[in-house]
Amino acid sequence: MKIRVISVPVQDQEKALKFYTEKLGFVKKIDVPLSEDSRWLTVVSPDEQDGPEVLLEPSPIHFEPAKVYQKSLFEAGIPYTQFNVEDVQKEYERLKNLGVEFSVKPTEMGTVKIAVFNDTCGNNIQIVQML
Template sequence: MKIRVISIPVQDQEKALQFYTEKLDFVKKVDVPLSESNRWLIVVSREEQEGVEILLEPAPNHFEPAKIYRKALFDAGIPWTQFHTDNVQLEYERLINLGVEFSVKPTEMGTVKIAVFDDTCGNNIQIVEML
């Protein structure tokens, strides 16, 4: 068994695509219309384009339990997912210069260094560096 796709719920797919490609430097891999307002929208790491894919999935706003859960995670500062980086400090500085807002600045926690940012689409995302 392998991990091929992870899903990140987003409030606006177009806004998410812009953030994930322009700020995080991911690459759009798949963009297939599913309905008038939804797409099968996949981005991947520029460095590992055949690696794990991220589905920027429309948030299920019509399903109240999911909406409540996402908001509770965000309000509590809990990351939806995390991405690996070789240097959290450098990535933090690059993203700050692009206007990305962080709720947790680079912080060492045992064998890792982490930082947490707002993806502007309803999620906190954590970046992690193994020390």
């Protein structure tokens, strides 16, 4: 088995696309309309454009358990997912300069350094550096 696509629920796909490309630096890979208000929309790392894709999946509007789950994770400060980076401090400073809001500043935890930010689409996202 291989990881091909992971999904991140987002409250607004267009806003998410802008944040994930303009702030985080991902590039759009696939954008296929599925309905009036939904698209199969993926982004990838510019360094691994044939690697795993992040599906910016619309949060289920009519499925209350999913809405409660996403909101509960966010309010508890728990990251929905994480992305690896070479240098958490450097990435933290770059993103802060772009206006990204962090709930956890760079922190060493055993063999990793982490930081957590708000993706503006209903999720906390963690960046991780292996030490």
